Amino acid sequence: MIRRSARLLLSLVMTMAFALGGAVVTAGTAHADGCYTWTRTLKSGATGDDVKQLQIRVAGYPGYNSVLAVDGSYGPATTAAVKRFQAAYGLAADGVAGPATQAKLYALQDNDCTPAHFTYAEMNRCNSTWSGGAVSAATAKANALSTMWKLEALRHALGDRPITINSGFRSTSCNSAVGGASNSRHLYGDAADLGGIAFCTLAKEARNHGFNGILGPGYPDHNDHVHVNQGPSHYWSAPNCGI
Numbered sequence: 091m092i093r094r095s096a097r098l099l100l101s102l103v104m105t106m107a108f109a110l111g112g113a114v115v116t117a118g119t120a121h122a123d124g125c126y127t128w129t130r131t132l133k134s135g136a137t138g139d140d141v142k143q144l145q146i147r148v149a150g151y152p153g154y155n156s157v158l159a160v161d162g163s164y165g166p167a168t169t170a171a172v173k174r175f176q177a178a179y180g181l182a183a184d185g186v187a188g189p190a191t192q193a194k195l196y197a198l199q200d201n202d203c204t205p206a207h208f209t210y211a212e213m214n215r216c217n218s219t220w221s222g223g224a225v226s227a228a229t230a231k232a233n234a235l236s237t238m239w240k241l242e243a244l245r246h247a248l249g250d251r252p253i254t255i256n257s258g259f260r261s262t263s264c265n266s267a268v269g270g271a272s273n274s275r276h277l278y279g280d281a282a283d284l285g286g287i288a289f290c291t292l293a294k295e296a297r298n299h300g301f302n303g304i305l306g307p308g309y310p311d312h313n314d315h316v317h318v319n320q321g322p323s324h325y326w327s328a329p330n331c332g333i
């Protein structure tokens with residue numbers, strides 16, 4: 091597409107300028123279209139894959155103890171999530187995903203569609219293929235991606251402080267090697283073991299960002315990290331944090 095080409099060219103020019111001059115500020119240069127480009131404003135009533143792409147990226151804003159359905163249908167829950175995303179980034183919170191909201195999402199995503207502060211490598215220290223888990227490699231990787239967008243929302247809510255991922259996707263053998271439960275969500279790619287910020291701070295805030303599973307201090311074997319997941323069953327337990 092012309093627009094994509096123009097952006098890539100701009101990015102290239104900026105990169106060259108930086109390489110040559112060293113003084114050009116390139117931080118924040120839009121390289122996002124290496125991932126995905128929306129071609130219309132999205133709002134209530136819209137349906138399609140472009141809505142689904144939006145939902146993946148705002149699913150970390152479902153409200154307390156909620157999970158946003160990534161179903162390609164822009165209903166009230168998506169409108170509310172977009173409003174929370176907009177408010178979190180100082181945009182006009184109208185619940186309509188127009189150019190300003192899309193631009194913020196472009197700025198937040200890398201060329202491989204991961205959010206700015208998390209990587210596939212962090213979410214998979216087990217293998218490079220995403221295979222050997224409880225779901226197909228493609229599903230595991232997609233689950234990891236949606237988990238990272240929720241982590242990006244969590245990170246932003248906690249003041250943009252770095253969160254570390256100690257363990258993400260695990261094949262059956264990787265899971266066995268670390269003594270993971272046989273039905274662990276790590277086998278699905280949608281679980282992450284977190285650190286880097288006080289555990290109870292992480293566990294409490296995670297309740298606002300679309301995680302059906304939260305395990306933390308006071309739950310057996312979870313005093314040294316907080317586990318979050320996107321499994322289908324709701325289970326939160328971090329007794330030492332009042333959860």
Ligand SMILES: [Zn+2]
Pocket residue numbers: 257276281282283317318
């Ligand atoms: Zn875990």
